[in-house]
Amino acid sequence: MLAQRLAGALGSDAVKTSPEDLSVYAFDAYADGAPPAAVVLPKTTADVCAIVKIARECNEPIVARGAGTGLCGGAVPAAGGIVVSFARMNRILELDAPNRRAHVQPGVINFDLSRHVASSGLFYGPDPSSQRISTIGGNIATNAGGPHCLSYGTTVNHVLALEVVDGEGDVFVTSIDDAGYDLTAALVGSEGTLGIVTGAWVRLLDLPEATRVWVAAFDDMESATEAVSAIVAAGMVPTALEIMDAVITQAVEAAFHAGYPTDAAASLLIESAGFEDDMDGCEAAMRTIVTAYGASSWRSARTQAERDALWAGRKGAAGATGRIAPNYYTQDVCVPRSRLPQALRAVAAAAAENRIVVGNVFHAGDGNLHPLLMYDKRDPKAVAAVVETGNAILQSAVDLGGTISGEHGIGSEKREAMTRIYSAGDLATMARVRDVFDPSRSLNPDKIFPRAIQSPDVPPA
Amino acid sequence: MKDPAHRVEPKTPEELAAVVARCDATERKILILGGNTLTGMGLPPERLDVTLLTTALRGVVANERADLTLAVLAGTPLADLASLLAGQGRFIPFDAPRPQYATVGGTLAAGWLGPRRHLHGRPRDCLLGTTIALADGTLARAGGMVVKNVAGYDMSRLYTGSFGTLGVIVQANFKTLAAPPQTRLFLARLPERTRSRVCAQLAALAIQPAAAFWVEGFRNAIDGEDGVEGRILALLEGSDALLERATRDLRSAIGRAGVPETQVLDVGAREAFERVVDAYVATVGQRSVTYRFYPFAPEAERRARAVRALAQRFELKADTILDVMNGDVVLRVSDANAAALGAKIEIFDDALHEIEPRAQVVASQNAKRASLRVWGEPPEAIEQMRALKRRFDPNRTFNPGRFVGGI
Numbered sequence: 005m006l007a008q009r010l011a012g013a014l015g016s017d018a019v020k021t022s023p024e025d026l027s028v029y030a031f032d033a034y035a036d037g038a039p040p041a042a043v044v045l046p047k048t049t050a051d052v053c054a055i056v057k058i059a060r061e062c063n064e065p066i067v068a069r070g071a072g073t074g075l076c077g078g079a080v081p082a083a084g085g086i087v088v089s090f091a092r093m094n095r096i097l098e099l100d101a102p103n104r105r106a107h108v109q110p111g112v113i114n115f116d117l118s119r120h121v122a123s124s125g126l127f128y129g130p131d132p133s134s135q136r137i138s139t140i141g142g143n144i145a146t147n148a149g150g151p152h153c154l155s156y157g158t159t160v161n162h163v164l165a166l167e168v169v170d171g172e173g174d175v176f177v178t179s180i181d182d183a184g185y186d187l188t189a190a191l192v193g194s195e196g197t198l199g200i201v202t203g204a205w206v207r208l209l210d211l212p213e214a215t216r217v218w219v220a221a222f223d224d225m226e227s228a229t230e231a232v233s234a235i236v237a238a239g240m241v242p243t244a245l246e247i248m249d250a251v252i253t254q255a256v257e258a259a260f261h262a263g264y265p266t267d268a269a270a271s272l273l274i275e276s277a278g279f280e281d282d283m284d285g286c287e288a289a290m291r292t293i294v295t296a297y298g299a300s301s302w303r304s305a306r307t308q309a310e311r312d313a314l315w316a317g318r319k320g321a322a323g324a325t326g327r328i329a330p331n332y333y334t335q336d337v338c339v340p341r342s343r344l345p346q347a348l349r350a351v352a353a354a355a356a357e358n359r360i361v362v363g364n365v366f367h368a369g370d371g372n373l374h375p376l377l378m379y380d381k382r383d384p385k386a387v388a389a390v391v392e393t394g395n396a397i398l399q400s401a402v403d404l405g406g407t408i409s410g411e412h413g414i415g416s417e418k419r420e421a422m423t424r425i426y427s428a429g430d431l432a433t434m435a436r437v438r439d440v441f442d443p444s445r446s447l448n449p450d451k452i453f454p455r456a457i458q459s460p461d462v463p464p465a
Numbered sequence: 466m467k468d469p470a471h472r473v474e475p476k477t478p479e480e481l482a483a484v485v486a487r488c489d490a491t492e493r494k495i496l497i498l499g500g501n502t503l504t505g506m507g508l509p510p511e512r513l514d515v516t517l518l519t520t521a522l523r524g525v526v527a528n529e530r531a532d533l534t535l536a537v538l539a540g541t542p543l544a545d546l547a548s549l550l551a552g553q554g555r556f557i558p559f560d561a562p563r564p565q566y567a568t569v570g571g572t573l574a575a576g577w578l579g580p581r582r583h584l585h586g587r588p589r590d591c592l593l594g595t596t597i598a599l600a601d602g603t604l605a606r607a608g609g610m611v612v613k614n615v616a617g618y619d620m621s622r623l624y625t626g627s628f629g630t631l632g633v634i635v636q637a638n639f640k641t642l643a644a645p646p647q648t649r650l651f652l653a654r655l656p657e658r659t660r661s662r663v664c665a666q667l668a669a670l671a672i673q674p675a676a677a678f679w680v681e682g683f684r685n686a687i688d689g690e691d692g693v694e695g696r697i698l699a700l701l702e703g704s705d706a707l708l709e710r711a712t713r714d715l716r717s718a719i720g721r722a723g724v725p726e727t728q729v730l731d732v733g734a735r736e737a738f739e740r741v742v743d744a745y746v747a748t749v750g751q752r753s754v755t756y757r758f759y760p761f762a763p764e765a766e767r768r769a770r771a772v773r774a775l776a777q778r779f780e781l782k783a784d785t786i787l788d789v790m791n792g793d794v795v796l797r798v799s800d801a802n803a804a805a806l807g808a809k810i811e812i813f814d815d816a817l818h819e820i821e822p823r824a825q826v827v828a829s830q831n832a833k834r835a836s837l838r839v840w841g842e843p844p845e846a847i848e849q850m851r852a853l854k855r856r857f858d859p860n861r862t863f864n865p866g867r868f869v870g871g872i
Binding site for chain 2: 102103146147149153157158160161170176177178179181182183184185186187189190192193194198213233236237239240241279281282285338339340341342367370371372405406407408409410411412413414418422425426427429430431432433434436437439440441452
């Protein structure tokens with residue numbers, strides 16, 4: 005019935021209902037869930053409006069989906085319903101180079117956008133490690149970050165205007181230049197619970213004139229994190245400050261031969277981008293600091309190929325751990341930068357207590373940790389130990405004044421943990437926004453909000 | 466209207482929340498007031514029973530120097546915050562007028578956009594968390610003290626620019642930026658037929674100026690003297706090495722545009738820049754109205770000229786600032802006295818909105834202000850905005866009628 009109505013509105017090639025097709029949509033990079041009742045692939049905004057209206061009439065929930073690379077179950081249906089895939093809305097509609105902006109459909113792949121605009125001397129700032137497959141729409145839903153948000157900021161800083169379909173199937177447009185409430189900012193990071201983004205104007209940045217990449221090796225992790233704090237405190241603004249521990253660099257080198265030392269307890273990847281005139285001074289100042297904090301070596305990537313190899317290793321770090329264990333779970337917490345030493349000690353202690361192998365690869369400049377907990381999911385004891393370890397890491401971040409997600413999102417995974425950082429009143433205030441855009445809770449239900457406040461506390465208008 | 470002099474100045478967030486809840490329960494309307502520097506933005510409240518001053522909520526709650534983060538109470542004046550941070554080599558790019566009076570909360574609530582935002586971002590981009598007093602007296606927190614946080618909706622950005630119509634910001638947490646080591650200001654008078662070329666040259670510089678203005682008028686308020694086509698001011702920030710090259714590039718760009726002489730200020734550059742920002746909302750007694758609108762940078766110069774020409778057709782004196790980097794136009798029209806201005810401002814307002822539908826009034830003490838299209842054309846999502854207001858402040862306790870579309 006549902007599928008027939010959808011096929012009637014969009015054509016049968018836009019609707020998938022076979023069990024093998026549907027099973028693909030029961031996953032993201034974190035969670036296995038239940039398959040949806042139907043998957044729809046709209047081509048236009050009008051299609052999305054039609055889908056939402058049909059879903060409302062049939063009382064089915066809707067989950068919008070980009071590439072399914074999410075790490076918290078955000079795009080996985082909680083209970084059946086319709087998955088709206090943006091695979092066919094993947095066009096760059098307009099590049100407005102003089103005004104440094106582009107109009108894109110949500111299914112455009114992050115990396116494709118940067119590649120497309122490079123010939124105009126521009127690029128798109130947010131660069132999550134998934135950028136070669138993840139979509140702008142998904143990035144907007146999660147307010148995705150990446151190594152370079154240290155200086156460029158997360159996705160919200162790069163979204164200028166949105167076209168959105170709300171929970172009733174009505175389309176509206178928001179812009180950060182409009183008078184009135186900043187609805188654009190409220191929608192970015194709302195994980196598809198306030199509306200379905202069907203188009204976006206994004207800000208583009210000038211490609212830097214000069215880019216340098218260095219790697220400093222340290223004999224202990226604590227010194228590396230202290231060096232990061234010192235670099236930032238000295239007023240330097242590198243474009244990335246990333247740390248990997250030995251577990252990770254060994255896996256990365258085995259997989260990619262990227263150029264990291266494998267015998268160092270911590271490798272610090274530093275990137276500075278800007279003007280040639282600043283680069284030598286920048287390198288000297290940075291090197292002085294890392295040396296003062298005990299760096300055992302300093303390497304400068306000499307060519308674009310060397311820089312690219314280092315970055316490919318960094319961005320492929322999680323995948324490279326396949327050599328250590330068949331599965332990994334990535335925790336994502338953010339702490340005040342100066343608390344990194346304590347946070348990393350807590351990670352190590354939690355992993356040791358649960359006998360889990362942990363590798364650390366993280367956005368040190370932002371205090372954003374990504375411990376990778378390695379395990380074999382066929383072993384129920386190991387799964388339980390990973391859950392326990394992840395939970396302990398989450399709590400330690402909260403105890404250190406941090407947050408339960410720096411950039412991956414809340415999704416289904418962390419919804420109950422929201423009460424660790426927010427009071428019932430804080431969460432009820434957020435829920436008021438949802439009351440306005442999705443009073444019936446049909447857009448991506450059972451995400452972000454803990455069960456206790458999932459239901460609307462006012463009847464839909 | 467009851468006695469508008471009924472002023473309350475709570476000393477703690479809790480006390481403020483209690484005042485708000487009492488007013489809400491008894492249907493008394495609240496005007497929220499910080500430093501009274503941007504009250505020329507938006508409409509006057511349609512009714513007001515209590516003026517709620519945030520100015521006693523003052524001071525730093527936490528200053529995490531190692532993390533470059535900071536939490537302050539909303540009534541803290543920007544200048545106090547700036548001088549504290551400057552001593553530590555840090556800043557937050559508010560760039561709001563009259564910082565000695567302007568408060569952190571008021572500047573956020575007004576959604577103030579400063580001229581360095583193309584380089585340093587908007588104030589909202591430094592905002593990590595907020596505490597807000599809602600109409601029912603709830604003190605709700607959002608965000609935190611970490612630089613990356615995607616736990617839940619971005620409520621802090623939603624409150625930024627909301628004009629106090631959703632609640633009263635009582636605390637704000639920020640990340641701070643490293644202060645640029647050097648600052649330099651360029652001043653030049655523009656001879657005939659140079660303005661367009663200078664603006665285009667400035668916008669195209671590889672090392673972007675931290676701010677660049679074309680100014681005409683604002684004599685004595687803004688440094689420099691007008692040439693035939695006004696004057697430019699450009700602020701450079703950066704390391705010594707960078708400034709050296711940027712200075713060369715800027716000089717030759719201005720020279721290419723046909724401007725013979727440039728004056729360079731190292732001492733007093735920052736103060737001269739701040740005088741430009743002050744001028745954005747400076748009124749001439751009751752005989753001026755200041756508009757602001759935001760075209761894209763490449764069209765801004767043409768549109769600034771068009772509104773100047775319009776003012777002149779109405780025999781109004783026009784003072785203009787064009788923020789070349791962001792494409793942001795400020796037009797102040799004035800007349801001989803308040804009555805003369807009042808006699809023609811409504812027709813001028815109509816004519817202006819014909820060509821710039823989104824122009825907003827940002828400053829005026831003229832009695833006719835309330836009858837102008839202060840917010841310009843309503844945004845497309847006005848119905849969603851109205852619904853949000855109803856959900857947050859169903860009794861319209863906060864700033865009723867001050868915001869877009871009568872919110």
